[in-house]
Amino acid sequence: MTSVLVKVPEQAKRGDIIEIKTLISHIMETGYRRTAAGDLVPRDIITSFTCRYNGSEIFRADFFPAISANPFISFFTVAKESGQFEFEWIGDNGFSSSASASITIE
């Protein structure tokens, strides 16, 4: 079961620079580890993360196995209008997860 945490300020003033933080539970198996028997454990990572603000993409990241398990990302954006942030994670083996958060501009 994937669990997701996103942190977006509920309210902001127009023009404020706000920080957005996201955390998602995922093993991020590198594909370089071996079992005690010597078998390579296949790679299973999140490969991409996207954030949209009222439909337009404001942040996108490509992940590699060097991103830690349970990827945490923080980034900034200018609060321009009230609305919705949508977050999407896509990964190996058809992994996909999404979340959203809303913001009110005073």
Next chain:
Amino acid sequence: MPRIPPTTRRDFLSLAGSAAVASALPIITVHPTEATPAMLTSVIRNVVGEAQVRSGKVKLDIPPLVENGNTVPMTVSVASPMTKDDHVKSIHVFNEKNPQPNIGNFHIGPWAGRAQISTRIRLADSQKVVAIAQLSDGSFWSGSADVVVTLAACTEEIN
């Protein structure tokens, strides 16, 4: 007098036999494939193309000494006014000695207000981490940090 169980010839032989079997098991030593500084250079070339990478503007915040290479907090910030005409388009982070030189690519724009990202990364060894930023005028700037790792990540065995 306490009786010591006599070691029979049969006991001895079966013990010796099992010891021999155990030592005959293959001992697997894993030599992790390691990104070399040459691989790092070629991966950076893939991103920047023929452009020159100048050092400066990019600040890479990583603790200089980390105990656990599995989660190393990292913040990259780029000195930029983040206006329509002068902003950071993307930030690329690389390493020298993990099995793979890439860590992550982060695409931002003038709407970000501040060119700064944070995440947590894995480091397989003590090494140099490099961040490169692409600006809106097409120039590339880099910053780096040296990290000493006591417990390595990525290639350990699963039990």
